[in-house]
Amino acid sequence: MTPTTTSAGGAVKVADEQLKQHTVSLLVENRFGTLNRIAGMFSAKGYNIDSLTVGPTEDPDVSRMTIVTRADDQIMEQITKQLNKLIDVVKVIDLTFESFVERELALVKVSSTTTTRPEVLQIAEIFRAKVVDVSPRTLTLEATGSQQKVDAIVNMLKPFGIKEVARTGRVAMKREYQVE
Amino acid sequence: MSGAEIFIRSLEAEGVDVLFGYPGAATIAIYDVLYGIAAGKNVVIEKEESESTDEQIQTAGQVNSLSWNNTRNNTMTTTKAHDKQPPKQISGAEIFVRSLTEEKVEVLFGYPGGATIGIYDVLHDITNIKHILTRHEQGATHAAEGYAKATGKPGVVLVTSGPGATNTVTGIADAYMDSIPIVVFTGQVATKLIGNDAFQEADIVGITRPITKHNFLVKDVRDLARTIKEAFYIATSGRPGPVLVDLPKDVMAQKTVFEYPKTISMRSYNPTVEGNIKQIKKAADVINTARRPVLYVGGGVISSNAAHELRALADKLQCPVTTTLHGLGSYPEQNKLSLGMLGMHGTWYSNYAVHYCDVLIAVGARFDDRVTGKVDAFAAEAKKIHIDIDPSAISKNVPVDVPIVGDIKHVLRHLLQYVKPLDTLDWIKTIDQWKLEHPLRYRHDDKLRAQHVIHKLGEMTKGDAIVVTDVGQQQMWTAQFFRWQHPRTHLTSGGLGTMGFSLPASMGVAFGRSDLPIISISGDGGIQMNSQELATISQHNLPIKIFILNNGFLGMVRQWQELFWRKRYSHTEMKSPDFVKLADAYGIPALRASTPAEAEAAIQTALDHNSGPILVEFVVEKEENVYPMIPAAQTVNEMLDNPEPISETSKGPHVQQNIIIHTKG
Ligand SMILES: Cc1ncc(C[n+]2csc(CCOP(=O)(O)OP(=O)(O)O)c2C)c(N)n1
Ligand SMILES: [Mg+2]
Numbered sequence: 001m002t003p004t005t006t007s008a009g010g011a012v013k014v015a016d017e018q019l020k021q022h023t024v025s026l027l028v029e030n031r032f033g034t035l036n037r038i039a040g041m042f043s044a045k046g047y048n049i050d051s052l053t054v055g056p057t058e059d060p061d062v063s064r065m066t067i068v069t070r071a072d073d074q075i076m077e078q079i080t081k082q083l084n085k086l087i088d089v090v091k092v093i094d095l096t097f098e099s100f101v102e103r104e105l106a107l108v109k110v111s112s113t114t115t116t117r118p119e120v121l122q123i124a125e126i127f128r129a130k131v132v133d134v135s136p137r138t139l140t141l142e143a144t145g146s147q148q149k150v151d152a153i154v155n156m157l158k159p160f161g162i163k164e165v166a167r168t169g170r171v172a173m174k175r176e177y178q179v180e
Numbered sequence: 181m182s183g184a185e186i187f188i189r190s191l192e193a194e195g196v197d198v199l200f201g202y203p204g205a206a207t208i209a210i211y212d213v214l215y216g217i218a219a220g221k222n223v224v225i226e227k228e229e230s231e232s233t234d235e236q237i238q239t240a241g242q243v244n245s246l247s248w249n250n251t252r253n254n255t256m257t258t259t260k261a262h263d264k265q266p267p268k269q270i271s272g273a274e275i276f277v278r279s280l281t282e283e284k285v286e287v288l289f290g291y292p293g294g295a296t297i298g299i300y301d302v303l304h305d306i307t308n309i310k311h312i313l314t315r316h317e318q319g320a321t322h323a324a325e326g327y328a329k330a331t332g333k334p335g336v337v338l339v340t341s342g343p344g345a346t347n348t349v350t351g352i353a354d355a356y357m358d359s360i361p362i363v364v365f366t367g368q369v370a371t372k373l374i375g376n377d378a379f380q381e382a383d384i385v386g387i388t389r390p391i392t393k394h395n396f397l398v399k400d401v402r403d404l405a406r407t408i409k410e411a412f413y414i415a416t417s418g419r420p421g422p423v424l425v426d427l428p429k430d431v432m433a434q435k436t437v438f439e440y441p442k443t444i445s446m447r448s449y450n451p452t453v454e455g456n457i458k459q460i461k462k463a464a465d466v467i468n469t470a471r472r473p474v475l476y477v478g479g480g481v482i483s484s485n486a487a488h489e490l491r492a493l494a495d496k497l498q499c500p501v502t503t504t505l506h507g508l509g510s511y512p513e514q515n516k517l518s519l520g521m522l523g524m525h526g527t528w529y530s531n532y533a534v535h536y537c538d539v540l541i542a543v544g545a546r547f548d549d550r551v552t553g554k555v556d557a558f559a560a561e562a563k564k565i566h567i568d569i570d571p572s573a574i575s576k577n578v579p580v581d582v583p584i585v586g587d588i589k590h591v592l593r594h595l596l597q598y599v600k601p602l603d604t605l606d607w608i609k610t611i612d613q614w615k616l617e618h619p620l621r622y623r624h625d626d627k628l629r630a631q632h633v634i635h636k637l638g639e640m641t642k643g644d645a646i647v648v649t650d651v652g653q654q655q656m657w658t659a660q661f662f663r664w665q666h667p668r669t670h671l672t673s674g675g676l677g678t679m680g681f682s683l684p685a686s687m688g689v690a691f692g693r694s695d696l697p698i699i700s701i702s703g704d705g706g707i708q709m710n711s712q713e714l715a716t717i718s719q720h721n722l723p724i725k726i727f728i729l730n731n732g733f734l735g736m737v738r739q740w741q742e743l744f745w746r747k748r749y750s751h752t753e754m755k756s757p758d759f760v761k762l763a764d765a766y767g768i769p770a771l772r773a774s775t776p777a778e779a780e781a782a783i784q785t786a787l788d789h790n791s792g793p794i795l796v797e798f799v800v801e802k803e804e805n806v807y808p809m810i811p812a813a814q815t816v817n818e819m820l821d822n823p824e825p826i827s828e829t830s831k832g833p834h835v836q837q838n839i840i841i842h843t844k845g
Contacts, residue, residue: 029448032397037389044390074575081572087394087414090448 019070021050023102023172026065026083027057027091034088038065041082047071051169062090066171095172102172106150107132109140111161120160127153138163184209188217203737203751205812212741215750272401272432273298276365277306279408282440285309285336287327287691289320293340294380295367295429312691312720315712317344319684321351322710324362326688328355329671330646332485334415335362335688341369342380345426346387350678352422353391357675358506359483361420363411370430371399385426393421401434409441418451419570420483451569455586455594463541463565463582464598470539472607473499474559476522476551479506479674480544480568480588487511487667489592490543496596498604500611502530504545505659508670513643513663513844519611520620520844523551525656527844528618528808528821533611534559535816542566544588547577548675549813557815567591616829620660620842621822622804624835626775630729630800631657633779635833635842637699637727638663640783645669645697646689650682650706653735656806658701661842669696680709683726687713690722697787698723704730704756714766714795721792726768728759728797731804739805743820763795770795 028034035054042049050068057064071079076094083092095102108129112120117139124131124141127149133140143153147170154165181189187210191199203211270278276299280288288311292300303311314320317339324335339348345366355362369378385397394414396407407425415423467473475497481490487510494501494517501511502519511518519530534540540562545551552558555578566573566580567588574583584591622631634657637645643665649655649672664670671689673681686700707728717724734752741749763770769789773782773796782796807822824839832841 032399033385033389036386040389074579078572078576081574085570085572087446087449 018072019048020072020076020096022069022071022076022079023095023100023170024067024069024079024083025093025095025100025172025174026067026089027062028065029088029090030056030061030063031088034063035065037086037088038067038083041086042067042069042079045078045082047075047079053169053171055171064171066169068170093174095174099175099178100172101175102146102170103144104147104150104168104170106143106154106165106167107140108143108154108157108165109133109138109163110157111137111163112139113137116160120157123153123156127156129153182209182213184213188213201751203734205737205740208737208740208745211737211750211752212745212748215748267437269435270438271298271302271435272398272404272427273302275401275404275436275438276408276427276432277302277309278438279405279440280309280336283334283408283412285334287312288336288338289314289323289327289688290338291317291320291340291344293342293344293367295341295344295369296338296427296432298429298432299338299367299427310691311338312687312716314684314687315715316710317347318350318680319687319710319713319716321348321362321364322354322678322681322684323688323691323713324364325351325355325358325360325681326648326671326685327692328360328362328420328688329685330668330689331692332483332668333361333692334412335360337362337364339364339366340380341367341384341429342382344380345384346382348424349387349391350676352388352424354673354676354678354681355422356391356393358673359420359479360422361415362422363415364422364424366424366426368397368426368428371428372430374428384424388424391422392424393419395424395426397426398428398431401431401436404431404436405438405440409444410446413444413446414449418449419480419568419573452571452585453587453590455567455584455591457594459582459584460591460594461598463567463584464595466539466563466565466582467497467541467595467599468602470497470499470602471604472533472537473497473539473541473602473604474519474533474537474562475499475501476504476534476540476542476545477501477507477510478504478543478545481507481510482544482667484544484569484588485667486544486589486592489589489596493592493596493599497599497602498608499541499602500533500604500608502526502534503664504548504551505672505674506670507545508659508664509667512665514665516845517608518845521659523548524553524810524812525660525806525808526551526810527620527660528819529611529614530844531808531810531816531819532614534562537562540564542568542580543592544568546570546573549577552578553810554813554815567595615831615843615845617826618808618821619826619832620844621824621826621832621839622842623824624776624838624840628773628775628779628798628800629804630654630731630798631661631804632776632840633727633729633783633798633800634658634661634701635840636780637783639833640780640787641697641699643669645699646671646686646693648672648682648686648689648698648700650702651677651679651736652703652706653731653739653804653806654701654703654729656736657729660806679703679706681706683707683717684710684713686724686726687717687722690717690720690724694723697725699725699727699786701727701729703735704728704732704759705734705754707759708756711762714763714768714793717793718766718768723790724793725786725789726763726793726795727786728795729800730756730759730797731800731802732756733802735804736806738803742803742805743809744811759795759797768793768795770797772797772799774799 129141129143328335411423502522520527522530564580565582643663738752760770773779
């Protein structure tokens with residue numbers, strides 16, 4: 001089971017600055033073709049997808065999807081309605097208006113020679129990233145955190161020469177105790 | 181260079197020297213470029229009678245491999261009987277037929293093939309379900325739509341895999357756009373061959389995903405009965421729509437115990453029926469302050485069987501009623517509150533009434549662009565109430581003030597309790613004046629015009645007929661000049677605008693209704709898109725009056741070319757067969773009318789003919805236009821009214837110096 005991340009090429013209908021980022025958490029029936037139905041709805045209607053992740057939940061018949069999208073209020077209302085209209089969608093929660101926990105995981109393969117290795121390791125430590133692979137010329141780090149945190153470590157590592165990055169996209173969940 | 185020119189130049193660069201095509205509003209600019217180069221330049225257009233090409237339909241790979249965990253099946257929990265006698269196991273094909281029986285299906289429109297031969301074998305012994313062999317799978321889907329719309333029951337289709345399935349795509353898209361409940365069963369290659377480019381394999385579930393309300397691939401015979409139950413439930417509940425069920429050949433041969441589920445529970449699908457009472461009261465408060473209200477009524481009123489409630493509401497409020505194309509028949513047009521149809525080719529006064537109203541009550545309508553024109557200007561000053569079963573239809577194109585989600589019949593019943601009679605006398609007076617000054621009208625002399633045929637048909641039937649139109653000018657003239665009286669008597673392809681709809685759809689009507697005469701109206705273009713169904717009509721001796729309004733043109737596109745493309749008639753004039761002879765070849769009696777007198781006599785002959793089909797070709801004026809017209813995405817201010825003059829002012833229908841004046845209400 002590998003979570004997938006897709007970035008979609010839907011037409012942007014509104015000037016970018018009016019668009020707000022939304023994190024939408026979906027519970028969907030774990031059926032043949034459900035991912036297609038949802039991704040297809042986004043592309044058919046020209047909505048943006050910044051990232052999309054899918055994974056199992058505690059109920060084997062239900063999967064959780066986390067979609068990060070950008071939309072103005074009117075389009076966001078439509079996105080929510082269109083998602084609800086899909087027969088396989090059980091529940092739609094726009095987490096943007098809730099207090100929620102979000103995490104993303106990244107694997108970053110960065111160049112490092114014996115001279116730069118200590119510096120890279122120091123950055124890893126600051127971000128509490130783990131070393132998952134090492135070779136004479138590279139270090140591979142595993143970083144977890146909010147999207148901003150992952151962006152930050154990737155930026156910090158850039159000067160050393162990034163060979164490859166794999167990011168999962170965002171997974172999110174509503175907090176149990178909501179701060180008003 | 182325009183996109184249209186770049187397109188044509190690119191084809192030239194690719195060495196294309198013949199293009200097979202058919203024009204329409206979306207490609208009119210390209211056709212205009214072709215007009216310039218048609219004379220002797222490289223690219224020549226050949227008009228095909230139907231759009232089929234020998235291009236292969238690309239079956240977008242098995243995109244399903246992108247999804248996760250898709251090997252898991254939702255197995256049905258069958259209650260195992262613990263008797264000594266093991267319960268009888270029957271095949272998927274038998275389960276299919278028994279499930280249709282449980283759903284009380286009476287008619288099945290279909291076409292057999294390799295993947296469905298097992299099902300057809302079972303059908304051979306069945307008497308409670310009538311199978312109608314159409315002559316094309318597109319015909320079967322439109323017939324199912326016609327049946328569904330005229331009866332209110334779901335239409336059912338059965339076709340084979342591959343080309344059989346892809347031939348249903350247009351009909352499915354049509355049903356999706358017009359919210360018609362049909363269930364389409366497609367054969368599929370055996371499960372282990374799926375994805376192998378097997379003979380006659382097409383990923384029809386993938387192809388139809390965006391044009392069905394929902395679709396299913398049945399991978400295990402134990403899921404079959406439950407899936408069929410869900411398919412019918414989804415198609416007919418909430419906002420109705422098409423559902424497709426793909427049936428692999430091996431699944432239909434597998435055996436299991438048949439048990440049809442009694443109830444249905446889908447945690448992910450629960451359409452709202454009752455409207456929120458707070459919202460209903462809020463709407464009533466808005467309505468109770470209205471001075472210039474208008475009811476804007478769509479097909480939802482008909483599919484929810486709420487014509488009676490609508491009438492009660494309009495009467496109580498004394499509120500003028502305008503309907504969309506699909507709303508025609510929901511409110512009797514001879515009633516004085518009727519404004520007829522609104523929108524691009526709506527009456528002048530309905531569009532002005534909507535423009536100046538202070539409260540717009542939208543009921544089962546979806547603010548389609550052919551209705552609104554320029555959206556920001558549509559009823560810009562009015563408070564808007566929108567009643568619809570589909571939450572996503574609300575505030576999609578036009579923001580509304582009071583949305584009410586629910587079944588229209590329920591909502592209107594409640595709303596009626598909270599609204600008070602309004603004083604709309606001044607408003608109605610204003611509208612009546614508009615009706616006198618801007619009636620529908622057409623020239624009446626010794627030439628035969630399509631409008632006259634429709635107008636006379638309305639008079640001679642008094643509106644007591646089921647009329648199925650095609651797409652184009654005849655469709656709009658029928659909407660304008662017929663006398664709409666009853667729900668479920670007007671059928672047309674509105675949302676998708678599918679030429680070739682009328683003839684097969686009227687066939688579906690004939691299998692569901694025998695209380696009223698059935699009239700199919702097509703243009704010379706559209707009739708040729710599904711004329712093969714004349715054979716089905718003839719075989720079953722269906723009592724359909726087939727009217728062809730022959731203007732020698734793809735009239736509606738020609739009208740756009742005349743008005744907006746400097747009269748450059750690029751590929752819109754065409755030669756047609758002798759329709760009387762064509763009918764004769766199918767064994768259908770036929771006649772031709774070319775003058776108003778001949779037309780009236782022919783209509784009478786057709787109406788009196790009550791043994792099977794009859795075809796009438798009306799040879800009508802070639803370059804008539806449909807008026808009024810609000811050009812696409814514009815406002816009432818840009819409305820083109822009929823240039824025919826009116827001198828005195830009194831309500832029609834009547835003749836005034838060779839002009840026929842026609843008013844609604
Ligand atoms: C399948 C399809 N192809 C193209 C069009 C575009 N189109 C809309 S109206 C029209 C002309 C129809 O001509 P005809 O059937 O003769 O009817 P008329 O307008 O002349 O009454 C065309 C080509 C369409 N609606 N459907
Ligand atoms: Mg024509």
